[in-house]
Amino acid sequence: MRLSTVTWRRFKRNRLAFAGAVVVLALITIALGAPAIAPYEPTAIDLHNVLSPPSAEHPFGTDDLGRDVLSRMIYGSRISLSVGFVAVGIAISIGIIIGSLAGYYGGILDSVLMRFVDIMLTIPTFFLMLTVIAIVEPSIWTIMIVIGVTGWMDVARLVRAEFLTLKQRDFVLAAKTSGAGNLRTIFRHILPNALSPVFVAATFGVAGAILVESALSFLGLGVQPPNPSWGSILTTGKDYIEVSWWLSLYPGLAILITVLSYNLVGEGLRDALDPRLWETEGP
Amino acid sequence: MAVEADLPKSVSKVGEELAEPIIEARGLKKHFPVKRGPMARTEWLRAVDGLDFSLGRDTVFALVGESGCGKSTVARLLLKLLEPTSGEMLFRGRDIAPLRGDALKAYRRAVQIIFQDPFASLNPRRNVLDTLSEPMKIHGLAEPSQYEIRVLELLSKVGMGDVLGRYPHEFSGGQRQRICIARALAVSPEVIVADEPLSALDVSIQAQILNLLQDLRSESGISFIFISHDLRVVEYFSDEVAVMYLGKIIEQAPSVELFKEPRHPYTEVLLASSPGLEPGAKKRAVLGGEVPSPIHIPSGCPFHPRCPKKFSPCDKVVPRLQATSGRPVACHLWNPY
Numbered sequence: 001m002r003l004s005t006v007t008w009r010r011f012k013r014n015r016l017a018f019a020g021a022v023v024v025l026a027l028i029t030i031a032l033g034a035p036a037i038a039p040y041e042p043t044a045i046d047l048h049n050v051l052s053p054p055s056a057e058h059p060f061g062t063d064d065l066g067r068d069v070l071s072r073m074i075y076g077s078r079i080s081l082s083v084g085f086v087a088v089g090i091a092i093s094i095g096i097i098i099g100s101l102a103g104y105y106g107g108i109l110d111s112v113l114m115r116f117v118d119i120m121l122t123i124p125t126f127f128l129m130l131t132v133i134a135i136v137e138p139s140i141w142t143i144m145i146v147i148g149v150t151g152w153m154d155v156a157r158l159v160r161a162e163f164l165t166l167k168q169r170d171f172v173l174a175a176k177t178s179g180a181g182n183l184r185t186i187f188r189h190i191l192p193n194a195l196s197p198v199f200v201a202a203t204f205g206v207a208g209a210i211l212v213e214s215a216l217s218f219l220g221l222g223v224q225p226p227n228p229s230w231g232s233i234l235t236t237g238k239d240y241i242e243v244s245w246w247l248s249l250y251p252g253l254a255i256l257i258t259v260l261s262y263n264l265v266g267e268g269l270r271d272a273l274d275p276r277l278w279e280t281e282g283p
Numbered sequence: 284m285a286v287e288a289d290l291p292k293s294v295s296k297v298g299e300e301l302a303e304p305i306i307e308a309r310g311l312k313k314h315f316p317v318k319r320g321p322m323a324r325t326e327w328l329r330a331v332d333g334l335d336f337s338l339g340r341d342t343v344f345a346l347v348g349e350s351g352c353g354k355s356t357v358a359r360l361l362l363k364l365l366e367p368t369s370g371e372m373l374f375r376g377r378d379i380a381p382l383r384g385d386a387l388k389a390y391r392r393a394v395q396i397i398f399q400d401p402f403a404s405l406n407p408r409r410n411v412l413d414t415l416s417e418p419m420k421i422h423g424l425a426e427p428s429q430y431e432i433r434v435l436e437l438l439s440k441v442g443m444g445d446v447l448g449r450y451p452h453e454f455s456g457g458q459r460q461r462i463c464i465a466r467a468l469a470v471s472p473e474v475i476v477a478d479e480p481l482s483a484l485d486v487s488i489q490a491q492i493l494n495l496l497q498d499l500r501s502e503s504g505i506s507f508i509f510i511s512h513d514l515r516v517v518e519y520f521s522d523e524v525a526v527m528y529l530g531k532i533i534e535q536a537p538s539v540e541l542f543k544e545p546r547h548p549y550t551e552v553l554l555a556s557s558p559g560l561e562p563g564a565k566k567r568a569v570l571g572g573e574v575p576s577p578i579h580i581p582s583g584c585p586f587h588p589r590c591p592k593k594f595s596p597c598d599k600v601v602p603r604l605q606a607t608s609g610r611p612v613a614c615h616l617w618n619p620y
Contacts, residue, residue: 003408003450170404174466177362177396178418179388188417192408 010272017268023261031077040068042075043226051244061246063236069246072228073254079229080258083144083213084206090148092202095155096191102156103163104186114160117153125150126212133221143222147209155201162194196273203266207259214255230255303376304337305474305506306361306394310370311335312530313356317578328578330356332530333370335604338474343500343507345521345538347514347553351574353530354510355399358478361508362396363387392422395467399479401459405451411438411462412447418469437465441495457488464495468503476508481516493520514557518542526550529577529585532604533613546612548592584615592616 012018030037046066054061060069102113129146136142166172167190175189216222217231225232230251237248311334314327330353338344346354359365360372363379371378374390382390398404405414415437416430425433434447441461451459460480467475477496481489493516499505511517517524518538525535526547534547545551552570572589575581581588587597596615604613612618 003452006452170398170400171406173359173362173364174396174398174404174463175406175417176364177391177394178466178470179391179421180417184421188409189406193406 007269007272011268014268014271016264017271020261020264020268023257024265027077027258027261028081030074031081034074034078038068038071038074040071042072042228043067051240051247053244054246060250061244063233063244063247064240069233069250072233073230073251076228076230076233076251077254077258079140079217079223079227080210080213080255083140083147084209084262086144087147087151087209087213088202088205090145091151091205092155092198093152094149095152096159096198098152099156099159100163100186100191100194103160104167104182104190106164110160113156117156120150120153123150126215129212129216130219130221133216138216138221138224140223143213143216147212151205151209155198155205158197158201159194162197163190166190166193197270200266200270200273203262203269207262207266210255210262211259304339304373305375306508307337307373307376308334308357308360308370309373311357311360311372312368312370313353313360313365314368326578328576329530329580330577331360331367332577332580334527334530334532336525336532336535338506338508341504341506342523343509343521345509345511345517345524346527347511347517347524348527349512349553349574351577352527353577354512354527355478356530357527358396358476358508358510361476362394363390388422392470393472394474394476395470395472396476396478397460397463397467397480400483401456401463402451402483404463405459407451410448410450414451414462415465415469418466422470424470433469434465437469438462440468440499441465442491455488456484457491460484460488460492461495464492464499468499471503472505474506474508476510478510479512480509481511482513489516496520514542514554526553529575529580531585531613532611533586535604535611540610546608546610546617547586547614548590548616549586552591584613 011021044067046062049058049062049066051064052058052062052066058068058070060073062068063072098113098117102110128150129143132146133142167185172185172189175185180189213222213229214231214234217229218235220232220235222231223229233251234248234255237244237251241248311331312329313331314329317326317328318324319326332353334357336344336346346357348354356365360367363372363382366380371380373379374393379390409417412431412434415434416425419425419430419433420427431447435445438444438446441464443458443461443465446454451462454462460483464480480496481492484492496507497520500507507521509517509521521538523535524538524541525532526541526549527533528549534541534545534550536546541550542554545554549570556570570589575585575588581598583596583598583600584590584593584602587593590597594615600615602613602615602618604611605618606612607618
């Protein structure tokens, strides 16, 4: 039985994490199937139905231009999820490369790379993003790249720490004495065993990236109108919060539930992947 | 160091009888820097401190000592997982220190290791087939289509059946150690370094693994460097025994002689303190105190603070490993000082 099977078994036992995973999967399905699921075009303006409260026709109401909030949120989930995944993908790629090099080769390379990490960590990320987006044209791609490029340091540190312990482990030494070169040792023996904490960090990272994207869109620096994003719906909502509560409540809840679900999945993964518990699991 | 031991070139009788030793250590030293805090002076941990030995063809050479005496460091030096501070490790008369690339690969085909902890020495994410076919893949020892057959052969050599698709966490410690032995055998090595291969196992399993090693030895003619703190096991398995204390060999002899008549006081106490199986055996001698820190090795004979037989020169003059009495012993009781 593979380790992943054991991990899955242990993950399932954690009900909250399992619930989180169900929500995450549902959100992914919604995002992928948005055109089929959404009852209206997300950008279709209907000036006869401006700011109408939730009804059978518009379950989550309409916004100031009469656009269906539910449809906009369904399309908005595409933005949130893709920003989350792509940004975290960029972050963990950079983090794994830098962390692996530093941890495996050590010495001067390690010192240089880790000082670079320290420098990156002194920069207040959110303001760096604001600066970059002020210079470059804001788009979903800029956001993804900026979040990714400013978010890899924790992953690099995690991977480096894993490499430092793993490269002294007997099975890695045994691989070397079997004649394995550096590349084989890194990719076959160290990296696969170093990834568990990276998965956990990545899951939390997706939650963080979704929040950052919402915040940027809320400030008008993220996804540009008329394209919908949870953050930008929320911005409209704040102007009408006294008359149209649904404009703020539903996207706010969506962000809350999504971020909470990812965090629950992350915690469940962390427990399920805990190597200290591997050995106790019988065949 | 005030007095430096000038050790003889080769002290192994077995090594001299059989024409050429496979592996030979000459003045081997490994010192690790220890720094406590950025302002502190660098101290040196002398894990291996001048070691000479040689391993002949088809022999079992045992290195014995308490934990912390540098045994495992010797194993890592042998496998070129560590570089010596000074001295040489010779393989077929050639220093292994400069080996790189293909030459290193060839050396690693000839010398294999079995580690102490079978739970740490298998990659948890690779199944038995992956683990055991990897050495064949690296050294090009078989066609990919032959991997399964070859791995099954290896498994049967170590007394296991078809477990190709199973993962390390599904096995017990003894089974894992068998898989580790199979991995060492996969390249048909000339020498296997066994670094305490039994000490992490239950006593009943220890006997099985020891029998397995014994069988392999008689079938394949592989030489072993057997590192252990358990003298009973060593007595059963080895031809030549070297007793280590704080990074140095303090006595070396053919196994039979050493167990019949230990000469160094440390060997004596070590033998006497090893729990025998005979009922009613006389009360065990107990070695007082702990092994001193290899950072602050005592002056003179490193063993003198714990030695029951110490006398005037012991805390001043470093005893040399000399064969004045017919067998190499590093003790003033046996050698003139």
